[in-house]
Amino acid sequence: SQTIHQWPATLVQPVGSPLSLECTVEGTSNPNLYWYRQAAGRGLQLLFYSVGIGQISSEVPQNLSASRPQDRQFILSSKKLLLSDSGFYLCAWTGSGAERRYGYTFGSGTRLTVV
Amino acid sequence: RKEVEQDPGPFNVPEGATVAFNCTYSNSASQSFFWYRQDCRKEPKLLMSVYSSGNEDGRFTAQLNRASQYISLLIRDSKLSDSATYLCVVTNQAGTALIFGKGTTLSVSS
Secondary structure, eight states: OOEEEEEOSEEEEOTTOOEEEEEEEESOSSOEEEEEEEOTTSOEEEEEEEEETTEEEESSOOSOEEEEEETTEEEEEESSOOGGGOEEEEEEEEOSGGGGGGOOEEOOOEEEEEO | OOSEEEOOOOEEEETTOOEEEEEEESOTTOOOEEEEEEOTTSOOEEEEEEOTTOEEETTEEEEEETTTTEEEEEEOSOOGGGOEEEEEEEEOTTSSSEEEOOOEEEEEEO
16 A cells, blocks of 8 residues: 655744655655645645656745655755744645546644754 | 635534534635645645636535635544544735645544
């Protein structure tokens, strides 16, 4: 069966520090991968998605970047964190093509607090 | 108009009550529709897909009206364990990602 791993679960970082969050998927190949952010009291905002290695689409301009160095690995990064980057970061995957109609599966998330 | 709009609630109901959530979406080209459930400080989890013909899963019934761009979720015989935030979700215009509503909070009390 497919599983998605996301770490760390909780992170407290100072303003201006770098960030690297990792997500990996097991049990499938060529998944579509997504990074979402949920700020306190707000809805999920799509940040990036990827349909293949090295293919990244950005939904909103921001202080973050994403990379997909391997088929089942998705990384979210920042060179210098801002206070506004605080939030609950969620990685998700779905199959390609028709499998998308079955929805996305989310990792357990990383709760980031920038201080 | 926001892409996906939901009444934020909260909906406070007693056990055994029937409760309905509504959602409207702006993109007429959306092809897939879902309801997700999110518990406090947890990741969202798929509750059910929503089809034009309507679909039922136990105490949960979802309906889709494409002409009105309207989605609903009905929960019958509410349980304490149903307390959560329910997210209405549709595909984006390109069909490449899911767009989430802000969610409707349900609190079921004994």
